[in-house]
Amino acid sequence: MPGKRLDFLFIAKQQRIQRMWVPVFVEAVNKLGNLRIVENGNDLSTEEVAGLIRQCDVLLTGWEAVAVPEAIAGNPGKLSYICCVTGTVRALVPKELIAAGIPLTNWGDAQARSVAEGAFTLLLATIKNLRKRIDVIGSGGWSPQGIAGFRSDVLALMDVGIYGCGVIGRCFIEMLKPFGPRIRIFDPFASDLPDGVSKVDSLEDLFTRSNIVAIHCGLTPETRGSVSANLLAMLPDHGILINTARGEIVDQQALFGELESGRLRAGIDTLYEKPETDPALPANHPARQLKNLILTAHCLNSPHPTPDKLLQMHEICLQNLNSFIEKKPLSFLMDQQRYDRST
Amino acid sequence: MPGKRLDFLFIAKQQRIQRMWVPVFVEAVNKLGNLRIVENGNDLSTEEVAGLIRQCDVLLTGWEAVAVPEAIAGNPGKLSYICCVTGTVRALVPKELIAAGIPLTNWGDAQARSVAEGAFTLLLATIKNLRKRIDVIGSGGWSPQGIAGFRSDVLALMDVGIYGCGVIGRCFIEMLKPFGPRIRIFDPFASDLPDGVSKVDSLEDLFTRSNIVAIHCGLTPETRGSVSANLLAMLPDHGILINTARGEIVDQQALFGELESGRLRAGIDTLYEKPETDPALPANHPARQLKNLILTAHCLNSPHPTPDKLLQMHEICLQNLNSFIEKKPLSFLMDQQRYDRST
Numbered sequence: 001m002p003g004k005r006l007d008f009l010f011i012a013k014q015q016r017i018q019r020m021w022v023p024v025f026v027e028a029v030n031k032l033g034n035l036r037i038v039e040n041g042n043d044l045s046t047e048e049v050a051g052l053i054r055q056c057d058v059l060l061t062g063w064e065a066v067a068v069p070e071a072i073a074g075n076p077g078k079l080s081y082i083c084c085v086t087g088t089v090r091a092l093v094p095k096e097l098i099a100a101g102i103p104l105t106n107w108g109d110a111q112a113r114s115v116a117e118g119a120f121t122l123l124l125a126t127i128k129n130l131r132k133r134i135d136v137i138g139s140g141g142w143s144p145q146g147i148a149g150f151r152s153d154v155l156a157l158m159d160v161g162i163y164g165c166g167v168i169g170r171c172f173i174e175m176l177k178p179f180g181p182r183i184r185i186f187d188p189f190a191s192d193l194p195d196g197v198s199k200v201d202s203l204e205d206l207f208t209r210s211n212i213v214a215i216h217c218g219l220t221p222e223t224r225g226s227v228s229a230n231l232l233a234m235l236p237d238h239g240i241l242i243n244t245a246r247g248e249i250v251d252q253q254a255l256f257g258e259l260e261s262g263r264l265r266a267g268i269d270t271l272y273e274k275p276e277t278d279p280a281l282p283a284n285h286p287a288r289q290l291k292n293l294i295l296t297a298h299c300l301n302s303p304h305p306t307p308d309k310l311l312q313m314h315e316i317c318l319q320n321l322n323s324f325i326e327k328k329p330l331s332f333l334m335d336q337q338r339y340d341r342s343t
Numbered sequence: 344m345p346g347k348r349l350d351f352l353f354i355a356k357q358q359r360i361q362r363m364w365v366p367v368f369v370e371a372v373n374k375l376g377n378l379r380i381v382e383n384g385n386d387l388s389t390e391e392v393a394g395l396i397r398q399c400d401v402l403l404t405g406w407e408a409v410a411v412p413e414a415i416a417g418n419p420g421k422l423s424y425i426c427c428v429t430g431t432v433r434a435l436v437p438k439e440l441i442a443a444g445i446p447l448t449n450w451g452d453a454q455a456r457s458v459a460e461g462a463f464t465l466l467l468a469t470i471k472n473l474r475k476r477i478d479v480i481g482s483g484g485w486s487p488q489g490i491a492g493f494r495s496d497v498l499a500l501m502d503v504g505i506y507g508c509g510v511i512g513r514c515f516i517e518m519l520k521p522f523g524p525r526i527r528i529f530d531p532f533a534s535d536l537p538d539g540v541s542k543v544d545s546l547e548d549l550f551t552r553s554n555i556v557a558i559h560c561g562l563t564p565e566t567r568g569s570v571s572a573n574l575l576a577m578l579p580d581h582g583i584l585i586n587t588a589r590g591e592i593v594d595q596q597a598l599f600g601e602l603e604s605g606r607l608r609a610g611i612d613t614l615y616e617k618p619e620t621d622p623a624l625p626a627n628h629p630a631r632q633l634k635n636l637i638l639t640a641h642c643l644n645s646p647h648p649t650p651d652k653l654l655q656m657h658e659i660c661l662q663n664l665n666s667f668i669e670k671k672p673l674s675f676l677m678d679q680q681r682y683d684r685s686t
Contacts, residue, residue, distance in 0.1 A: 125467070128464050136640075151647050152647060288483070
């Protein structure tokens with residue numbers, strides 16, 4: 001029973017992101033409705049953005065999209081569904097829209113394994129001091145063993161602490177198990193525990209008892225700044241911090257201090273996002289040169305874009321658009337609680 | 344029923360290797376017998392080395408030990424057991440000693456998981472192009488996406504081929520599984536297959552169907568040079584080779600050619616060992632600068648030496664020394680077949 005084709009809209013801040021808008025995805029969305037992609041949305045006023053949104057049935061949002069104006073909550077016009085192709089929704093959709101009852105979905109757990117894979121890459125690269133190894137080889141040397149400050153470890157001899165045991169944390173734990181470390185988690189919301197993992201009751205306990213702590217919690221008022229200078233000081237010498245969640249969870253200056261002194265090691269995919277500078281760290285920041293820090297630009301989990309291949313995020317989006325058209329239940333629907341806990 | 348304390352001997356080429364001879368291990372060996380460590384064995388004649396060996400009950404050997412002279416096979420003197428603390432035995436103990444019936448053991452599977460962990464580190468670092476990412480951050484840039492030649496992938500979308508499915512290959516497969524790639528193996532000797540893995544009948548088939556090939560076979564007359572220029576050419580564009588086994592299995596010049604052209608990527612922990620140069624690659628070799636190659640100095644699997652901690656290799660050695668003293672069966676005893684297949 002085909003009805004009128006729906007109007008889909010996406011407003012990019014500047015250009016659309018190629019790895020999200022791969023041609024095969026654009027084509028598939030266009031089969032389901034009339035897709036309009038507006039670029040250079042940063043040049044539009046909030047009023048103009050709101051005007052465009054009120055004329056569409058479904059707003060697509062995601063990486064590098066213009067945020068939905070709060071005014072849409074009180075006057076949504078024709079808008080009846082917001083489909084976020086990617087993960088983060090809080091910077092894109094004000095919570096007033098949830099309260100107003102406009103359905104909002106995101107990619108759910110599509111990226112959990114990829115995010116955990118990125119975190120695992122940083123973990124192994126950091127534990128093996130790969131940055132120093134590469135540096136030695138590149139400058140004409142050979143074995144890094146015996147070089148001052150060089151240290152390489154084996155996971156089976158380590159105690160790993162997991163801060164946040166949601167979908168990503170659980171993926172990460174499954175990846176850890178074959179390597180044989182002892183695993184402890186801290187997560188006040190986790191009701192059940194993965195097999196072979198024990199739970200601690202405080203972050204202090206987690207940091208004191210771990211050689212490695214991996215952060216897999218969302219950014220919430222409780223977690224913001226929770227990895228404080230005091231907590232970092234509780235990690236043993238040569239301890240490792242892995243953060244692929246959100247920069248704001250960690251006291252960044254304290255972390256840089258521990259790295260500059262050489263006491264700790266870290267694999268970091270995410271720094272403070274506000275103020276929104278690009279790059280997130282000045283070009284001459286000394287942390288860039290630290291051999292005990294592997295720093296990546298919050299894109300470690302993105303697969304190489306292949307124009308002819310739908311990724312899981314694309315498939316989840318298409319399924320949801322289709323469900324919406326056919327008035328079936330949507331997957332990964334946000335409620336206030338999921339929204340508040342999401343990163 | 345304690346008998347006479349046995350004489351244990353180790354002859355180092357130069358200095359003893361600290362990460363093998365950690366103090367707690369020296370102490371433990373000394374509890375079982377009289378340990379003599381001779382350094383600068385390279386200054387001794389073969390006759391002098393043979394003379395020393397003939398006066399001990401048990402020869403300890405391993406990293407950076409002087410090779411056992413072949414003449415010991417015909418005239419072993421008091422020598423009645425050779426205990427290799429580490430893995431490689433063929434460069435240290437001539438096969439004539441096996442034929443002569445002198446028991447020889449090594450660390451068995453103690454290092455399998457560590458070796459697989461090293462290979463896995465190279466795999467993830469290579470698939471994420473970590474070397475280029477580090478380079479961009481270090482030189483003041485930020486996101487590597489869009490930079491010519493940059494490519495980063497996700498394991499779940501990959502086909503991984505395993506060349507050699509012994510203890511190390513099996514560890515590596517268990518590590519791969521939580522990441523979700525398709526896994527195929529080539530191993531003419533593997534009778535049973537790990538769950539969820541399929542087998543191919545030729546190396547050509549393995550290389551044609553894989554985005555990533557990890558080498559986990561031993562160096563034997565059959566495997567030497569088996570990863571030829573032709574085989575490398577069968578890997579698809581952007582294909583990845585991981586080698587933590589032995590450099591001689593791969594046509595090194597052909598591999599460097601494929602890396603210099605930018606067609607392939609690689610994570611390599613081991614190069615040709617003969618001629619025995621140190622470093623194994625001249626200081627100005629262009630391969631050192633390739634951003635699509637992560638090269639390490641065949642020490643990726645070594646844990647940081649901790650003076651007060653026995654590693655698994657130490658424990659296996661101590662168990663075997665104890666078994667020998669108590670005339671119990673030895674673990675990881677070499678026979679001709681194991682010797683021939685070992686690296």
